[in-house]
Amino acid sequence: EVQLVESGGGLIQPGGSLRLSCAASGFTVRSHYMSWVRQAPGKGLEWVSVIYSGGTTYYADSVKGRFTISRDIFKNTLYIQMNSLRADDTAVYYCARGADSSSPSFDSWGQGILVTVSS
Amino acid sequence: QSVLTQPPSVSAAPGQKVTISCSGSSSNIESYYVSWYQQLPGTAPKLLIYDNNNRPSGIPDRFSGSRSGTSATLGITGLQTGDEADYYCGTWDSSLSAFVFGTGTKVTVL
Numbered sequence: 097e098v099q100l101v102e103s104g105g106g107l108i109q110p111g112g113s114l115r116l117s118c119a120a121s122g123f124t125v126r127s128h129y130m131s132w133v134r135q136a137p138g139k140g141l142e143w144v145s146v147i148y149s150g151g152t153t154y155y156a157d158s159v160k161g162r163f164t165i166s167r168d169i170f171k172n173t174l175y176i177q178m179n180s181l182r183a184d185d186t187a188v189y190y191c192a193r194g195a196d197s198s199s200p201s202f203d204s205w206g207q208g209i210l211v212t213v214s215s
Numbered sequence: 216q217s218v219l220t221q222p223p224s225v226s227a228a229p230g231q232k233v234t235i236s237c238s239g240s241s242s243n244i245e246s247y248y249v250s251w252y253q254q255l256p257g258t259a260p261k262l263l264i265y266d267n268n269n270r271p272s273g274i275p276d277r278f279s280g281s282r283s284g285t286s287a288t289l290g291i292t293g294l295q296t297g298d299e300a301d302y303y304c305g306t307w308d309s310s311l312s313a314f315v316f317g318t319g320t321k322v323t324v325l
Contacts, residue, residue, distance in 0.1 A: 131314065133260075133316075140301075140303065140316060140319040141305075141319070142316065143314040154312050156313055190259055190260070192260075195250075199266050200248055200306050201250030201266070201305065202250070202260075203265070204262075205259040205261070206259065207259055
């Protein structure tokens with residue numbers, strides 16, 4: 097069974113840093129493209145970043161230069177390092193698995209982890 | 216600001232049909248497969264439709280998808296109270312080099 101479990105969220109002051117983890121089971125993170133998607137309170141879904149099987153990464157303009165996506169194939173875990181956090185980064189962060197290399201869709205999602213940026 | 220536009224809300228009585236539109240452009244919907252997600256209150260999104268019109272296993276055939284040009288549509292027939300949720304379209308955008316989601320549509324069963 098495919099499972100994604102996020103951790104590492106919490107309350108952080110503006111300007112601070114946080115690293116989220118997404119532990120995967122039932123498949124290998126190296127075999128699928130993996131993304132982070134966030135949802136601010138009461139708002140819609142916002143894609144954040146993706147890492148492809150070959151290691152290529154892309155970021156939303158809103159986080160470019162501040163966030164870094166990575167993976168550890170030995171721990172089978174996806175990460176996102178978030179620096180220079182701002183109040184508008186406050187959101188529930190989901191990790192999501194790409195359905196197929198040729199399909200821009202996400203077939204499995206974690207339960208989400210809340211990040212609150214506030215002083 | 217999302218590049219994919221959806222109506223904020225749609226509603227219908229139980230048993231009826233609703234359709235949700237997703238309007239984009241040549242750099243996203245017209246060029247790449249579209250997916251649809253259902254987000255029940257307080258839960259993570261769930262894949263409903265992928266590659267424009269395919270349903271993952273376990274998704275009932277009451278849900279259907281289509282694409283024409285720069286727009287896509289999700290249809291829900293035989294509406295049930297359990298279908299009350301937010302629905303999002305999504306795809307890749309080559310101009311942004313980014314995945315994009317629609318603005319989201321709240322479905323209400325009257």
